[in-house]
Amino acid sequence: MMRNSFILFALATLVPGAPARQQDDAAVVRAEFIYAPGPVPSVHASTIAETKSGLVAAWFGGRNEGAPDVGIWMSRYTGAAWTTATEVANGLQADGRRFACWNPVLFASPTGTLLLFYKVGPNPREWWGMMRTSHDDGATWSEAERLPPGILGPIKNKPFFLHGLLIAPSSTESMDTPPKWRVRFEVSSDLGRSWSSHAPSSNGPTINAIQPAILIHPGERLQAVGRTQSGRIFESWSTDNGRSWSALELTSLPNPNSGLDAVTLRDGRQLLVYNHTSDGRTPLNVAVSRDGKLWEAALVLESEPGEYSYPAVIQSADGLVHITYTWKRQRIKHVVIDPAKLHTTPMRDGKWPPTH
Numbered sequence: 001m002m003r004n005s006f007i008l009f010a011l012a013t014l015v016p017g018a019p020a021r022q023q024d025d026a027a028v029v030r031a032e033f034i035y036a037p038g039p040v041p042s043v044h045a046s047t048i049a050e051t052k053s054g055l056v057a058a059w060f061g062g063r064n065e066g067a068p069d070v071g072i073w074m075s076r077y078t079g080a081a082w083t084t085a086t087e088v089a090n091g092l093q094a095d096g097r098r099f100a101c102w103n104p105v106l107f108a109s110p111t112g113t114l115l116l117f118y119k120v121g122p123n124p125r126e127w128w129g130m131m132r133t134s135h136d137d138g139a140t141w142s143e144a145e146r147l148p149p150g151i152l153g154p155i156k157n158k159p160f161f162l163h164g165l166l167i168a169p170s171s172t173e174s175m176d177t178p179p180k181w182r183v184r185f186e187v188s189s190d191l192g193r194s195w196s197s198h199a200p201s202s203n204g205p206t207i208n209a210i211q212p213a214i215l216i217h218p219g220e221r222l223q224a225v226g227r228t229q230s231g232r233i234f235e236s237w238s239t240d241n242g243r244s245w246s247a248l249e250l251t252s253l254p255n256p257n258s259g260l261d262a263v264t265l266r267d268g269r270q271l272l273v274y275n276h277t278s279d280g281r282t283p284l285n286v287a288v289s290r291d292g293k294l295w296e297a298a299l300v301l302e303s304e305p306g307e308y309s310y311p312a313v314i315q316s317a318d319g320l321v322h323i324t325y326t327w328k329r330q331r332i333k334h335v336v337i338d339p340a341k342l343h344t345t346p347m348r349d350g351k352w353p354p355t356h
Contacts, residue, residue, distance in 0.1 A: 025299055027341040029320060034075050034082045035059065035332040043073070044309075045156065045259075046324040046332045049106035050316045051114055051137035054079060057324055058088070058104040058116065059332050070100040072118050076138055082334075088141055089132065091120040102127055105154040106138075109191055110161060114138050117153035117168075117192075124173045129153040131192055151186055151195045156211040157261050158314070160242070162220065165189055167242035169224060170197075171210035181208040183226065183234075185242050196243075200224075200236045204247025209234045213262040214242075215270050215292055223270075223292045225251070227259055231278050232350075235292070252350030253287070253295060254278045259310040265339055266315060273301070273311035273323055276352045284308040284325060285352065286337070288344050296344035297353050301325070301335055308333075315339070 035043055040061040048057045055077035062070030072089035075082045091099035102119040109115060114134040121127030129147035134140060147153050154168040161167070166188045174180040184199045212226035212234075222238040224245065232250040253274065258281050260274035270292050276285040286299040301323065302308035311325040320336050327333040345353045 027299060027337045027339070027343075028335065029338055030334075030336040032082075032334050033327070033331045034324065034334045035061075035073070035085050037330060038085060039087075040069075040073070042329050043332055044326045044329055045103045046310065046326065047104050047106045047158070047312045048314055048322055048324045048334075049108045049114065049158070050314060050322075051108050052112065053137045055316070055322065056106055056108075056114065056138040057082070057332065057334070058106055059324075059326075060101050060104060060118070061085075062100070065329075066100050066123065068098045068100055070102075072101050072104045072116070074138060089116070089118055089130070089144060099127075103156050105156065105158060107154070107159050107161075107166075109166075111191070113191065115192060116141065117147075119152065119155075125175050125179055127152070147192070148195060151197065153186065153192070156259050156310070157213040157226075157312070160214040160216070160222070162216070162222075162241055165241055166191055167214060167222075168195075169212035169214050169226070171212065171226075173210065181210045181229065183209050183212050183224070183236065183245075183248065185212070185224070185238075185245065187242055198243050198245065200245035201247040204249065207234055207248040207250065209248055211259050212236070213260060215262055215264045217264075217270075217292060218268075225260065225262055225272065225292075227257065228255055229257055231255065233260065233274065251293075251295075252347075254350060256280055261311045261313045263313045263315055263321070265321070266319065267339070269339070271298075271313065271315075271321060271339065273313050273325070275309060281307040281309040283352075284311065286323075286342070287347070288339075288342060294346075295350075296346050298342045298344045299337065302327075 043061040046059040058074040071087045104118040107115045116132045119127040129152040132141045159168045168186040208229040212224040215223040233253045233255045262272045283303040284301040287295040289295045
């Protein structure tokens, strides 16, 4: 049903300024702006989930990142178009102070409950985790609840659900100068009511890293990949449902200290959305792997000057892949691709081939 909604481009839905490579690629089914210039001037850090009634997307927006007026905004796909964005959370405190909201993460649980995680605070070193729930696919939301002390929830990317466990890819940024970045995984057996926290092994070089994304491999091995200050994407592995993780190691793929996201496709392949550059936040790329180690170039989503960053990615029930991301800090863009039509090219030494 959803597949019929995402037909090939009509002239009315073409996105101005999109590179020809994106629109000409056979794998691209649709591209559009969920949020164009509207109530707030600056938007960032989108997230997307599929519910029984359609897609839901959220992001933070306000005057600028970190400003007290920044809240969590949301839009739902009704089958014909995205709804007008509305603010669903803010950082207003009981004493009248207001702090910025940060990095929403949506998760459609197996029970049908839609979870919204986000952060509130003056900065990423002092923020705290918040959660809301919806039983009508995001039309209405419960009161905001603060997560337990020491628990932040998923920092940027969606949780992973395995054997009744919700595994939230999380991380912290310390108050040191410069701050220390540390990855961890917060595990809940009751959909966010109680938690335990698990850090990767320290038996390896210290890598400042945050914002992991989780993939699954045969034998239920989990792989985490994410953002670093080391110029390359990190990886870590778990064989016990996310309770213990190997020491972080750097992959061959570049990372310009920017967020990424990844998803395991139903055909077993891994799909990664990231900035394939060591500097700046363009281009924005899609790579595919069968083992999480050897990645092949698949698609360039954006290549023009500007910031195209912080992607979120899911695979919907019809098999299509949905990607949302920040477009120049002014808009939230949504691209739908058919993964069966992706043509991939091997990358040598982590270098993107010039034909893509």
